[in-house]
Amino acid sequence: xxxxxxxxxxxNFVILSKLYMIPKSHPRxxxxxxxxxxxxxxxxxxxxxxxMIAHGRGEAFDYLIxxxxxxxxxxxxxxxxxxxxxxKNPVISVNGNSTALAAKEIVNLANETNSKIEINLFYRTxxxxxxxxxxxxxxxxxxxxxxxxxxxxxxxNIDSPRATASEEGIYSADLVLVSLEDGDRAEVxxxxxxxxxxxxxxxxxxxxxxxxxxIVDNIVRAIPLMIKYAKQLKSKDKSYLKKIVNDFxxxxxxxxxxxxxxxxxxxx
Numbered sequence: 001x002x003x004x005x006x007x008x009x010x011x012n013f014v015i016l017s018k019l020y021m022i023p024k025s026h027p028r029x030x031x032x033x034x035x036x037x038x039x040x041x042x043x044x045x046x047x048x049x050x051x052m053i054a055h056g057r058g059e060a061f062d063y064l065i066x067x068x069x070x071x072x073x074x075x076x077x078x079x080x081x082x083x084x085x086x087x088k089n090p091v092i093s094v095n096g097n098s099t100a101l102a103a104k105e106i107v108n109l110a111n112e113t114n115s116k117i118e119i120n121l122f123y124r125t126x127x128x129x130x131x132x133x134x135x136x137x138x139x140x141x142x143x144x145x146x147x148x149x150x151x152x153x154x155x156x157n158i159d160s161p162r163a164t165a166s167e168e169g170i171y172s173a174d175l176v177l178v179s180l181e182d183g184d185r186a187e188v189x190x191x192x193x194x195x196x197x198x199x200x201x202x203x204x205x206x207x208x209x210x211x212x213x214x215i216v217d218n219i220v221r222a223i224p225l226m227i228k229y230a231k232q233l234k235s236k237d238k239s240y241l242k243k244i245v246n247d248f249x250x251x252x253x254x255x256x257x258x259x260x261x262x263x264x265x266x267x268x
Contacts, residue, residue, distance in 0.1 A: 031059060038100055041096055046099065046135070069221050077222060080197045087174050107136065155189075163185075175195040179199040180199075196210070
């Protein structure tokens with residue numbers, strides 16, 4: 001434990017040293033900080049190289065929506081939180097990218113919505129799983145799922161390591177929250193009768209179109225806002241929450257997001 005404590009503090013020192021080199025007055029400050037976190041996650045061994053490409057793709061879409069939470073995204077966030085609170089067995093699926101950018105916030109969201117957290121990786125290795133597990137445990141979350149390779153089940157019709165799922169988690173979940181998801185798994189989860197919420201900056205992706213609710217926003221903004229809404233909504237009765245969900249249309253949400261991108265392109 002002492003070695004882990006010393007290592008974590010050293011890593012934090014290195015990260016902070018790098019961040020202090022970026023002046024807060026820089027117009028790309030937040031974006032550059034996220035890039036540093038992604039690069040460090042790759043160097044630390046828990047983010048696959050393709051994860052850096054995925055982040056860059058998302059960054060491009062973030063730029064097009066003005067790097068801020070839009071009104072349509074906030075409506076999707078509110079509907080997502082209501083759906084999480086209504087679920088019987090909600091699970092937050094995490095990977096290298098989401099862990100690098102929002103691990104602490106994900107733990108807080110799980111606690112506020114009584115959700116489980118499960119590791120699910122496209123390029124799954126025992127080393128990556130071990131590092132990610134320790135990150136969440138060091139944040140005080142002890143019941144991480146998906147880290148025991150010997151006791152994972154397989155979801156049919158997914159031809160990748162992401163087919164693995166823990167029996168008490170994603171395998172039996174009635175709702176799964178995903179981010180930076182591959183379209184194949186998202187579609188299969190939906191076809192298996194699960195409600196799926198996606199945090200995806202690309203409103204044109206297969207995932208965004210397949211799931212029940214798509215939050216077209218950066219995870220670093222979406223998760224904290226979800227926590228805020230969870231604190232407001234968890235005391236509300238089920239009929240109130242169901243109305244929020246029923247009034248939401250993901251098709252309209254995606255159309256509004258695309259309209260904003262078109263406006264941004266014209267203004268550029």
